[in-house]
Amino acid sequence: MAPLRSRRRRALAVPVGLALTASLGFLPGSATAAAPQTADAPASAAEAGPELSYVVNTETGAGTVGKVKKAIAKAGGTVVTAHDRIGVIVVHSANPDFARTMRTAEGVQSAGATRTAPLKAAGTTEVGKPEKVREPRSAAALAAARASGQEPLESLQWDIAAIRADKAAEVNPGSRKVTVAVIDTGVDDTHPDLAPNFSAKQSANCVGGLADTGKGAWRPYTEDDYHGTHVAGEIAAARNNVGVAGVAPGVKVSSIKVSEAETSLFYAEAVVCAFMFAADQGIEVTNNSYYIDPWMFNCKDDPDQGAIVEAVSRAAKFAGRKGAIHVASAGNSSFDLAAKSLTDTSSPNDTTPVERTVDPSKCLDIPTQLPGVVTVSATGPKALKSYYSNYGLNQIDVAGPGGDKYQVPEAPAKDGRILSTMPGGDYAYLQGTSMAGPHVAGVAALIKSKRPDASPQEIQWLLKAHADNPGCPTEPYDPDGDGKVNAECTGTQHINSFYGFGIVDALDAVEK
Template sequence: MYLSRRLLALPLGLAATAAIGLAPGAAATGGTPGPAAAPGDPLSYVVNSATDAATLDRVEAATADAGGTVVATYPKIGVTVAHAADTDFGSRLRAVPGVRSAGATRTAPLRSTAAAPEEGRFRAYEDRGAAGAVTPRTGAGAGAIPPEPEPLEAEQWSLRVVRADRAHALSTGSPDVTVGVIDNGVDDTHPDLAANFSAGQSADCVGGAADTSPGSWRPYPEGDFAGHGTWVAGQIAAPRNGLGVAGVAPDVTIAAIKAAGPGDGFVYAESVVCALVFAADQGMAIANSSFSIDPWHFVCADDPDQRAILDAVSRAQRYATGRGLLQIAAAGNGSRDLADPAFTDAESPSDGTPAERTVDPAACPVLPHMLPGVVSAASVGAENLKSDHSDYGLGVIDIAAPGGDDYQIPDTPSRDPYVLSTWPGGEYASGPGTSAATAQVSGVAALLKSAHPGASPAKLRALLAAHADNPGCPDAYDPDGDGAENAVCEGDDRRNGFYGAGIADALDAVRR
């Protein structure tokens, strides 16, 4: 998850023939031998099979025979999550009639906290609004009257880039629209989030089974990135209540689905399967996925474990889309061209010892932002130029939104180039990354869903693209001014590798 390794943007994707997400005709490259855990160490597995009861029963029986334990079964998509210490567990389950793929979702043993959260780049802010001494306001039904600014809104240059500040005079979104924040938890007690939070649609999916007990969705109290999900949630739907900041869609509902584990902050496939199925079954309209799935940054189907990950997450994504859920995911913060057919992946496995391998992203996608039907969000800074950290690629990026950039300084009181939002404990903080861009796009999508309640995920994708503003490729991309191009933009002002269809526009989204 980018909150533990790639600054807080959480990058994410996939596409395949039928079951597993490979681009048609593409050959997977870069497979790596199976789990690196020592013999006897328990691992988590996904087993993907036919959905009939007889096959699912065979999977359960074979799991027990191999000394494993079933953690959760998702019969509608044929995915079983299991724990097992037998190093042959994957191959034994692949031999079961009706099983399409099976493999370990990690290389480190369960409950590993070997990777400590890295230092982030968040900056603290003091809320200049006085809680308890204000009259809450929502701006709903304000017509053409601009809403009164929130106390910290002068610092929110990101709202002005997507023109959400102007959009709020026309629409602040509908509480009937729920955005699920799939992340490392949300502090629903924050006074600038509580009014819009849905506890009844929230859960902890870490490990692959949904825990809906009260407070289970809250962040773990550790690490510099512990507030990542809360930071994301505020960008989407912090209400106009006279406190702190405003979200892009300040009257929509937010829910939390915790998917990042404690200590290491990793997001494994079984947690994402659980989160997408849970979000879809709870009737959510949008899932904000500001992360990438561990431990393989690029997931290649020529390896049986990685193939199982592709298969499981693809099934969950297709199910969620069929239930009306649009997933919006971060493109990543590595300044990488994801359209490069000979990409060097030096980050995988993230929970073990990385080894360099050459991959073709068309065959080895980044999950979840390269999945079919997922909106891939890149990042821009205050000058509407691609953020230096943002990944890019023609045909990979769908849309862009503010994520901050050290080289693009906004005209705000603090001149802070990062994105300001809520933080646990009633605090506020700013940070950079495509995680922020994803949240901004999710907010615009929530405004669109509010205006078009019957819109399908495909229609919302089309509307996001149609209303985006594309600056086109720059003549030369040299944000640090050293005379050398940092990246090459391919495409035109209709669609290109830096911005996809363009920068998300909330004002056009609500007035057209």
């Protein structure tokens, strides 16, 4: 998998093998160089462009959706699936003017291409590559760990103690009635730390926009697609004397795979499918350690990107109404999300990126910045914002341990990054806001376990109320020690741009 492109590629998940041994140009679907087509004359084979995927957002209601489907066919599109309950239709078309044609159709509110690369051409918020851990676990070491009440590798998990998840597990490890869905690159449910808590019935492969619930469809394509497995372990690795411990080791975890093979890109149609599937499966918490490709920021005033924002927003809201709280990573570009403008040099990441200046008030990192989503920044062992983490006053809700190679933990921990599960029964260190989000998702699951009737809004409020805020640093923020200030923290002790309302506290979540 490519390094957290900034966020997924952005969340800084960097497995570390413990030497323990271990503005925009023309976009497909909007104005293009191809001759415009009318609704009455779809592109001919000679005029056809690359086949792309689109979202068409309509008014809800069977009558309207039916009329729009006819217009889609007339414009040269093929319906992949229709989410009638939210008025989102996923379409494939080789008509280069398909989206513009559909925007004039009766009942259509927005339409746009979800990618710039053709279909079948072949992101996360982790930073760097994983480093596998090969920690010798002798009989004596295992006995010592059991005597201390720890998992064999837990002494290396500074993050668990940092949010008092070890103490929380003694009070309430979480309910089997609560499931956290990992919307990601897939989860290796055969890992011995994950198998006891894995919910196959609530897992699927949503790549392409249709939920495939076949046995194992939710698993990673290869061991290189490790991101989702690492995330799952942070949330719910069982306390079973095998390896590591999760924040909520008593809850269930499921996998909804949304990343495409080879590219590991997360397109809108797959994420819409994931939220709808989560809603139908009664999922209580979703973890979203990614941004929706190919745009790091989707600008609502661009017709294609605006349609993506609308489609994903509708699906996320639908799942929220069904009781799911969404937790999302803030990103790994060291951006101040409250700034007046930002420079994005990575989009579109499925073809050729073009530098653009975006207005954060109009261009959103989704699903992270959608209303109601819990936005999480990352911290290291010293309870200081991780060097790569995005931040922003009134943009960050809470913070969680995401790891930081510049912050050295106290012994016996050996690395400032996050140790968790990997495909094939392995373990590795990663760092990124991709790792911070799962810690918050785990705490959210603990709150839901203690308060089964709590709504997503109430859980978000409790996450904030129980958080511990270190306040803005008193010294200049220079995590890499190069003498340059990397970011300015603004706000108060109660709420600020680095930590929002503070770093989550698992023990308070189960006790208060």
